[in-house]
Each structure stands twice: as structure tokens, then as C-alpha cells.
Amino acid sequence: MAESTQIPATTTVTFVRREIASFEKVEEHFPICFSTASPTCVICLSTIEKTDQCRKTTCNHEFHADCIMKWWTKERGCLLNC
Numbered sequence: 001m002a003e004s005t006q007i008p009a010t011t012t013v014t015f016v017r018r019e020i021a022s023f024e025k026v027e028e029h030f031p032i033c034f035s036t037a038s039p040t041c042v043i044c045l046s047t048i049e050k051t052d053q054c055r056k057t058t059c060n061h062e063f064h065a066d067c068i069m070k071w072w073t074k075e076r077g078c079l080l081n082c
Contacts (some may be wrong), residue, residue, distance in 0.1 A: 026055075026068075030055040041063045041067050044064060048063070048064060
């Protein structure tokens with residue numbers, strides 16, 4: 001017979017509700033820029049060319065501007081925290 005796993009009665013579980021990122025909030029914190037290197041956008045897996053609009057996070061990850069906007073406002077609904 002399989003043993004069941006139970007959470008002790010004294011365990012506290014905390015759920016964090018994240019605020020949905022609006023277009024205006026993203027524009028304010030992560031303005032469009034242009035890459036000086038040629039990193040890969042990990043959302044679409046394509047190279048970010050020097051002429052492509054991109055957005056850089058506070059941890060210096062770069063993404064195509066359109067890819068990250070879709071991720072933040074539609075797919076994930078929250079800003080990245082690296």
C-alpha cells in the first residue's frame with residue numbers, strides 16, 4: 001500500500017498574486033533600445049540584430065521589443081525577475 005504524503009497542520013502556504021503588466025508600465029520601466037551586441041532573444045530564439053528594436057531588463061537580458069511585450073502583457077502577465 002502506498003504511503004500518503006500530508007502537509008503538517010502547522011505549515012503555512014503563501015500565494016503571491018502578481019500585478020498584470022500594462023503597456024504603459026513596461027514602456028516606463030523598459031524603454032525600447034538597440035542592442036550593441038547580437039544576443040539571442042530567448043522567446044523567439046532568433047538573433048537580435050543591431051537594427052532590431054529591443055528591450056533590456058534590469059538584469060541586462062535583451063529581448064526583441066515585440067516578443068517581450070507579448071510575453072509581459074499577454075502570455076505571462078508579469079514582469080521578469082531575474
